[in-house]
Amino acid sequence: MSGLATDLAAQPLAGLLQQHPILAEFIATLEVELSPGTLTLGQWLDELPDEVFFDAGMERAQMIDHLQRLIDEMAAMSAASHEQIHSITLIGGHDKQGRAENLTLEFKAGEIVCIVGPTGSGKSRLLGDIECLAQGDTPTGRRVLINGCEPDEERRYAPDRKLVAQLSQNMNFVVDLSVRDLISMHARCRMLADPEAMADQVIACANDLTGEKFLPSVSVTQLSGGQTRALMIADAALLSSSPVVLIDEIENAGVDRKRALELLVGGEKIVLISTHDPLLALRGTRRLVIRHGGIAEVIETSDQERHNLEHIERMDATLMGIRERLRSGLRIEEDLQ
Amino acid sequence: MQLITVAGSPSVGKTSVILRVAEQLQNAGRKVGVVKFDALSTSDDQLYAQKGLPVTVGLAGSLCPDHYFVSNVEDCLAWGERQDLDVLITESAGLCNRCSPHIDGVLAVCVVDALAGVHTPKKIGPMLRLADLVVITKGDIISQVEREVFAFHVRLANPGARALFCNGITGQGASDIARHLQAAPQTPTLSGSRLRFSMPAAVCPYCVGETAIGETHQRGNVKKMRFVDLENT
Numbered sequence: 001m002s003g004l005a006t007d008l009a010a011q012p013l014a015g016l017l018q019q020h021p022i023l024a025e026f027i028a029t030l031e032v033e034l035s036p037g038t039l040t041l042g043q044w045l046d047e048l049p050d051e052v053f054f055d056a057g058m059e060r061a062q063m064i065d066h067l068q069r070l071i072d073e074m075a076a077m078s079a080a081s082h083e084q085i086h087s088i089t090l091i092g093g094h095d096k097q098g099r100a101e102n103l104t105l106e107f108k109a110g111e112i113v114c115i116v117g118p119t120g121s122g123k124s125r126l127l128g129d130i131e132c133l134a135q136g137d138t139p140t141g142r143r144v145l146i147n148g149c150e151p152d153e154e155r156r157y158a159p160d161r162k163l164v165a166q167l168s169q170n171m172n173f174v175v176d177l178s179v180r181d182l183i184s185m186h187a188r189c190r191m192l193a194d195p196e197a198m199a200d201q202v203i204a205c206a207n208d209l210t211g212e213k214f215l216p217s218v219s220v221t222q223l224s225g226g227q228t229r230a231l232m233i234a235d236a237a238l239l240s241s242s243p244v245v246l247i248d249e250i251e252n253a254g255v256d257r258k259r260a261l262e263l264l265v266g267g268e269k270i271v272l273i274s275t276h277d278p279l280l281a282l283r284g285t286r287r288l289v290i291r292h293g294g295i296a297e298v299i300e301t302s303d304q305e306r307h308n309l310e311h312i313e314r315m316d317a318t319l320m321g322i323r324e325r326l327r328s329g330l331r332i333e334e335d336l337q
Numbered sequence: 338m339q340l341i342t343v344a345g346s347p348s349v350g351k352t353s354v355i356l357r358v359a360e361q362l363q364n365a366g367r368k369v370g371v372v373k374f375d376a377l378s379t380s381d382d383q384l385y386a387q388k389g390l391p392v393t394v395g396l397a398g399s400l401c402p403d404h405y406f407v408s409n410v411e412d413c414l415a416w417g418e419r420q421d422l423d424v425l426i427t428e429s430a431g432l433c434n435r436c437s438p439h440i441d442g443v444l445a446v447c448v449v450d451a452l453a454g455v456h457t458p459k460k461i462g463p464m465l466r467l468a469d470l471v472v473i474t475k476g477d478i479i480s481q482v483e484r485e486v487f488a489f490h491v492r493l494a495n496p497g498a499r500a501l502f503c504n505g506i507t508g509q510g511a512s513d514i515a516r517h518l519q520a521a522p523q524t525p526t527l528s529g530s531r532l533r534f535s536m537p538a539a540v541c542p543y544c545v546g547e548t549a550i551g552e553t554h555q556r557g558n559v560k561k562m563r564f565v566d567l568e569n570t
Contacts, residue, residue, distance in 0.1 A: 022493070029459070057435065057462040057534065066466070066496070073496030077489075132513065162488075165481045173480050175455055185455070186482050189489035220480075228480075235482050 005061075005068040009042030016041055022074050023067060030056055041067070078191055085109065085163070085243035086147055088130065088270060093141030095294025096122070101142075103295060105288075109243065109268040112261060114281045116274075117290030123274045125293060127246050130272070131164045140293065165242035167232050169249060173220035179203055179231065180216035186239050198239065205263060206234035209256050211324065226254020233260045237267040247273040250280065256320075258283070258313070279316055282309040338417055340524035341426045342438045344464045345448030350474035351428050352381045353505025354448055354514070359390055359426065361515035367423040372413045374406050374429035381428075391420045395562045402429055403436035404536055404543040409562045410440070411527045411550055416564055424518065436536040437464035440550075444521035445469050445533070446514075447495075451476045451502075455486045458494040463534040466495050470517050476502040477509070527551075 008016075013036035017024045027034055032052055036044060045060060053060055087108045092101025107113055115123050122140075129142045133151050136143050145151070146163075175182060183202050187195030200216070207213045210230035214223060223231065229250065236245050245264055250257050250273075257279050264271045275281050282305050289297040322332055345351045352373075359369045370391035373381050377396065385392040393416055397405035406429050417425035429438050439445035447468035449458065452475045458465060465471060471491050476484050484502070491500045499517065503510035524530075532548040541557055 057466070059534075062534075069496035070493065073492055077492070128509070162485075165485075167481060168477075170478055171480050172478060173483065174452055174478075175483055177455075182482060182486070186486050189486050232480055232482065235480075240481060240485065 005064045008068050008071070009045070009064050010040055012036070013039050013041045013044045020071050020074070022070055026067065026070060074191075080241075084147075085270075088244065089145035089148060090130065091143040091145070092295060093134075093136070093138075093143070095140075095292045095296075097292060099292075099294060101294050103298065105295075105298065107244075107270045107272075109270055110265050112265055112271045112273065112284040114273050114275055114284040114287035115290060116276060116281060116287050121290045122293035123290050126288070126290060126295070127164075127272065127274070130244065131162075131246070133163065162242050164244045164246050165236050165240040167229075167236060167245065167247045167250075171232070173223065173228060173231075175220065177220060178217050179214065179220055179223070182220050183231075183235060183239070186235065190239060190241060202234045202238050203231070205238060206231040209233060209260050209263070210254050211256075211327065212254060224254065229255050230260070233263065237263045237269065243268075244270045244272065247271065247275070249273075249275050249277065278309070278312050282306070282312070338414070338422055338524060339424045339444070339518070339521040340414060340417070340440075340527075341424065341444045341446060341518055341521055342440060343426055343428050343446045343448060344431050344438050344468075345472075346434070346450070346453075346461070347430045347432070349448050349450035349453070350505040351430070351448045352384060354472055354474060354503050354511070355426055355428055356384060356388060357503065357505060357508040357511035358514045358518060359385075359388065360508070361512050362424055362518065363389075365515070365519065367519075368421065369424045369426065370417055370420050370422040372416070372425065372427045374402055374427065376402050376430070376432065391422065393562075393564065398560070400541065400560055401436065401536070402432060403438055404541050405560060406438045407532060407536070407543050407550065408541065408555055408559050410438070411552075412562055412564065414524065414527055416566070419566065424521075431461070431464040434460060434462045434464065437462070437467055437532075437534055439463070439467050439533045440527065441531045441533055442522060443524055443527075443530070444518065446472060446518075448472045448474060449491065450474050451479050451484065451487050455483060455490055458487070458490040461494070465491070467533040468495060468498055470514070471495060471498055471500040472510075472514060473500060473502045474505055477504045477507075 017036060030052055032048060045063060053063060058066060087106050090105045092103040094100050115126060117123055125140060129138050129140055130144055133144045134142050180199055184195045184199035187198040192198050203216050210226050212224060212227055214227050250260060261283055273280055281287055282301055284301060286298055286300045288295050289299060325332060343351055343355060355371060362369050371385045372393050372395060373379055374395045379394060382392045382394045395409055413427060445468045447465045449465060449471060451473050488500050501510055501513050503514055528551045530550050535546045535548050536543045541559055542555055547554055
């Protein structure tokens with residue numbers, strides 16, 4: 001037993017349970033009568049029969065250590081959730097031929113950056129460098145700074161505190177839970193004060209993004225492709241702990257892409273999208289062109305492109321309108337010219 | 338030589354993860370070998386051999402695979418020394434979620450499958466709870482929501498341990514795991530070492546709670562492995 005755990009054992013159980021709800025949750029899994037009275041944690045554990053420890057798969061000393069580690073872990077998670085990331089800086093390395101990238105890019109919270117380039121050009125490598133907070137030790141030689149500083153070792157090698165949330169087209173919900181249960185479970189993991197209210201907000205937001213509305217009571221595995229994607233985006237924007245969201249295309253079926261992006265950016269995320277969809281690619285402040293494994297060019301979205309985007313949006317709105325009318329069983333017979 | 342115990346339920350992707358990580362360690366100049374423990378049969382040894390990794394197999398047959406593991410791990414260590422390995426990885430499947438092969442002072446890895454559902458981390462016993470490093474597989478095909486919830490539950494099941502995601506197909510995440518394994522302590526001998534948790538119930542000495550490793554502690558129904566290289570000399 002560690003010194004800290006010895007101190008823990010000497011504390012009154014009733015006070016501990018009040019201070020650390022996670023201990024009550026753990027004790028509930030032991031399926032023992034819990035009437036703490038005036039006992040200390042150590043005294044209470046001493047009175048438990050051996051079978052309880054046997055069934056829990058722990059020895060007495062291991063259980064106190066486990067409880068101490070549980071308290072420490074909750075404290076660490078709570079501290080990490082207050083961490084603010086305002087910017088990420090990417091310091092260029094080299095492409096596959098060894099040509100230097102010669103650039104330093106700063107991505108700020110609330111910014112959309114698009115990544116364009118053919119399959120196999122190195123888009124995933126770039127996203128991977130950001131995800132692992134490369135420090136010149138990946139094949140590209142790139143370096144990544146957080147808030148302008150080199151991340152400390154602890155930050156780098158704690159990938160359970162992920163910097164990057166990913167949304168890709170081959171991701172699905174697999175768990176057999178209702179939308180409300182899964183999202184409120186996620187909110188509890190983030191240790192929010194009112195997880196149910198947050199779940200309602202995420203579900204309302206997702207319904208706002210998709211043409212086909214769904215109920216909170218439906219199972220996540222029964223959602224359509226568009227509903228699934230809308231829920232994933234709303235959750236990433238409002239609930240994910242990760243300050244960076246990496247998106248591999250947003251299919252146009254059933255998701256309002258413009259609002260999806262506004263939602264993510266409004267959540268003060270840094271959004272990186274690998275896309276060739278004009279509605280998305282031109283909405284970013286700039287786009288990175290990837291060639292031969294390196295960033296070959298950085299294109300700032302021009303005024304003319306922004307103007308063109310408005311035109312493309314009108315065309316898209318027309319198409320979305322037609323889709324909506326087809327969904328409701330109407331004819332499309334007017335002159336579209 | 339560094340010994341690393343890798344455990345996980347059947348079909349979670351232990352072999353794929355080990356193959357990916359071993360490749361990274363080989364690239365770093367380390368000589369890696371694997372002992373594959375299984376219940377009735379396996380063909381995974383061929384996968385290891387294809388990658389040029391020295392491999393030996395232990396089939397537990399009618400015995401509990403974890404009890405069989407601990408009866409033989411010292412001999413496996415000796416095999417690794419004979420092969421002149423830098424890193425010896427043992428792979429074993431936890432079948433009842435009750436026993437665990439993890440040994441004090443030896444780097445312990447548990448592989449869990451994110452597809453198994455968000456409540457699974459609670460159900461896996463000492464194999465997960467006493468590991469130093471938890472590797473989560475198949476995270477690439479589930480939603481970010483479930484990934485975060487799953488990782489959270491892993492942290493509650495084993496507070497303080499590192500949890501890393503690894504894609505056994507593409508190898509994404511394998512370099513982070515390899516970095517952790519590089520820092521594993523040396524295991525010159527296992528004699529006198531102890532399991533992190535007793536293995537309860539049944540008929541061999543380890544079934545009735547023995548944790549000490551060494552021939553002198555092995556009485557009753559102890560099944561010993563055959564080592565082809567010893568038989569040929």
